[in-house]
Amino acid sequence: ADRVPFYGTHQAGIATPAQDRLAFATYDLTVSGTVAENRAALRQLLQQWTAAAAAMTQGKTVPGDNDNPAAPPADTGEAYGLSPANLTITLGLGGSLFDKRFGLAGKRPAALADLPKLPPENLDPERSGGDLAIQACADDPIVAFHVIRNLARIGRGTVVMRWSQLGFGNATGNGGGKETPRNLMGFKDGTRNIPGDDTSLMDGHVWVGDETDQPWMRGGSYLVARRIRMRIEAWDRDFLQDQENVFGRAKYTGAPLTGAKETDQPDFAKKAAGGDPVIPADAHIRLAAHENNGGVRILRRGYSFTDGIVPATGELDAGLFFIAYQKDPRTQFIALQRKLGAHDALNEYIQHVGSGLFACPPGARAAGTGWAQELL
Ligand code: HEM
Structure with missing residues (x-):
């Protein structure tokens, strides 16, 4: 009961119940050969990653020589x-992968267009972007971390880790029958989220279908990650009624x-x-x-983070590592965030400081098949 199947129509880690811990990382390819060589290196990397991911999710060690x-x-x-x-391990492909290095420009889905500027964001390039992304989620933090570390190790010479983020205490209520975290x-965060086991909402809002311009993405989804800092000290000075008005919900009951x-x-x-709306x-x-x-709906699957203090201010560097899945970020995340960015009362207490957009291909179907095989 502690194993989530790895192979299937969809990648695990999207509809499957959210675990307690997150280790997220993005990687950049360091190849410098011809298009054919680079493409072969990418294909080999993804095959090795798939085999390693399949093993790790079933509680096995990374394949290879462990006894010498x-x-x-x-x-x-x-x-x-x-x-x-x-453990679930979910792969995403960044827009930067679809360039001259791999000859993949013609395979870039329209929905993977770079995110526009979304004020009032203040993005750190060192916490944004990446050619590849890995979302590893597990109920044990060392099991999740083990994944992003070992995938970097397997890819040595082909990829380098660009940035990573650990998260805890899932903030989604994405199934599992638990209390909303x-x-x-x-x-409480996740009350009106899309339940991962609602196949009609998942098909309607999350899984890419026949509408895509890139058939290799059918059964996949688009991942938007935003590292959102909370101004916790200011929030903690705000009075209860105002806190509740910011969200439109009661703090304790939700x-x-x-x-x-x-x-x-x-x-x-x-x-x-008095005539004002209650919410x-x-x-x-x-x-x-x-x-x-x-x-418009999205599937939220975010995690809380806390990474020490901000040296300049002494404030906690903590917040929500927001992750959302959807069919098409242009009409879903971007549209929603444009509106939130312009009007949300929450903006006084948060700032988006990191960002990533990734195309998550469908699941690897069976042992021996690699992630994104249809693309490569
Ligand atoms: C709802 C918190 C950022 C989209 C909620 C709720 C809370 C919350 C407490 C109400 C409970 C629920 O239904 O889940 C936060 C915090 C954020 C954040 C603390 C940042 C630190 C975002 C962003 C988006 C988003 C960036 C999308 C662009 C939504 C949606 C709902 C929601 C779609 C459901 C609204 C409904 O249908 O009632 N959020 N949120 N949130 N949030 Fe956020």
Whole structure:
């Protein structure tokens, strides 16, 4: 019960229940050969990564020589003997992969167009982008970290890690029958998320279908990652009623301000005695809700992070490592974030400081097949 199947129509780690821990990393290819050589190197890398990922998710060591006393073991060993802890490993391809190095420009999906500037972001290039991305999630932090480390090691000479992010305490409520987890602002996060086991919502909003211009992406999805810092110290000085107005929900129960229980549907039309809407005009849930966005939804799968303090201010460097999956970021994440960026009351307390957009191909179908085989 602690193993998630690796092979299948879709990659695991999207619809499957969110685990407690995240290790996310992006990698850049360092190849410098001809297009044919570079393409062969990429194909080989993805085959090796797929085989290693399949093994790790089933609790096995990275394939290769682990017993030769005269050589470094193929597996670094820190997860040896541990259960796979529901490990899922999800691959994403960045827009920068579809360039002259690999002759892949004609295979770049229109939906993988670079994200536009999305004010009020303040992005750090050292925490943004990457040719490849790996989302490793598990209920054990060392099992998740083991993945991003060993994939870098397998790819030595072909890839270097560009940036990485650890996350904890899933902030999505994406199934599993657990209580909705809380984010670092103390609010339940994930209440009205797309449930991963709702196949009709998943097909409608998350899995790429026949509408794509790139058939190799059918059954895949697009991952948007945003490292969102929270101004925790300022938030902690804000009074309860204002905190609740920022989201449009009650802090402790998670209920919409127009209801009594977490599961009550928000009533965006309801007015208070003075005539103002009960869920304020700039409340996060009013701006983000599908009812107010022409039916647009995304699957959120973010994790909290805390990475020490910001030296200049002494404030915590903590927040939400936001991850969202969707069919087409242009009409989903970008459209929503444009609106949130312009109007969300939450903007006073957050800042987007890292960013990535990745095309996640469909699942590797069976043992011996590689990730993104149809692309290469
Ligand atoms: C809902 C927190 C960023 C999209 C919510 C809820 C909370 C929350 C507490 C209400 C509970 C729920 O239904 O999940 C946050 C925090 C953020 C953040 C703390 C940043 C640090 C974003 C971003 C997007 C987004 C960047 C997309 C561009 C949504 C959507 C909903 C939602 C679609 C569901 C609204 C509904 O249908 O009621 N968020 N969020 N959020 N958020 Fe965020």
